[in-house]
Amino acid sequence: MKFICIGRNYAAHIAELQHSTPKDPVFFMKPESAITRCNRPFFIPDFSQEVHYETEVIVKINRLGRHIQEKFAHLYYDEIGLGVDFTARDLQRTCIQDGEPWEIAKAFDGSAVVGKFLPKSELPDVQDLHFHLLLNGEQVQTGHTRDMLFTVDRLISYVSRFVTLKMGDILFTGTPVGVGPVHINDRLEGFLEGHKSFDFKVK
Numbered sequence: 001m002k003f004i005c006i007g008r009n010y011a012a013h014i015a016e017l018q019h020s021t022p023k024d025p026v027f028f029m030k031p032e033s034a035i036t037r038c039n040r041p042f043f044i045p046d047f048s049q050e051v052h053y054e055t056e057v058i059v060k061i062n063r064l065g066r067h068i069q070e071k072f073a074h075l076y077y078d079e080i081g082l083g084v085d086f087t088a089r090d091l092q093r094t095c096i097q098d099g100e101p102w103e104i105a106k107a108f109d110g111s112a113v114v115g116k117f118l119p120k121s122e123l124p125d126v127q128d129l130h131f132h133l134l135l136n137g138e139q140v141q142t143g144h145t146r147d148m149l150f151t152v153d154r155l156i157s158y159v160s161r162f163v164t165l166k167m168g169d170i171l172f173t174g175t176p177v178g179v180g181p182v183h184i185n186d187r188l189e190g191f192l193e194g195h196k197s198f199d200f201k202v203k
């Protein structure tokens with residue numbers, strides 16, 4: 001499996017990082033080895049001094065697809081959850097400055113936290129989902145999927161023009177405003193429509 005991650009999908013987050021607004025979705029990938037699951041701890045890598053959390057709605061692909069039309073994209077997922085796209089912000093800044101790929105900042109081991117998935121049938125419409133992150137009990141990020149620049153179905157359609165989607169692939173749909181650094185012993189709890197999706201410590 002692979003992770004397909006969307007960058008710059010919420011206007012307020014684009015503003016906080018002073019990036020430009022994309023015309024089409026921007027995506028990058030993480031390998032399977034990036035996964036952190038089942039509330040296991042996240043280990044801060046030794047090569048970064050500034051690792052940021054990015055809380056994102058995640059969608060699990062349930063069948064093989066390429067060149068998926070937007071109107072059929074909803075048939076390609078039936079579980080939705082919440083995850084964290086951990087980002088070595090210091091390295092990412094250097095990559096962007098130097099025009100280099102993002103893998104060292106985004107694709108490192110453990111950088112894709114996957115929380116619990118819920119059936120689509122138990123949630124409101126995918127573009128009507130509230131979510132938030134507690135850092136040591138304090139709410140630091142809150143989002144609503146109606147604020148996405150590109151809908152989940154548009155993302156699936158767009159990505160599948162370039163990359164075949166396979167069963168089990170996970171799409172990270174972008175972070176809202178409020179990203180920030182993590183430190184050793186932090187506790188992160190994520191909620192999607194009131195359901196606790198993840199609860200883990202930083203080591």
Ligand code: MG
Pocket residue numbers: 005006007054056085172174175
């Ligand atoms: Mg992200």
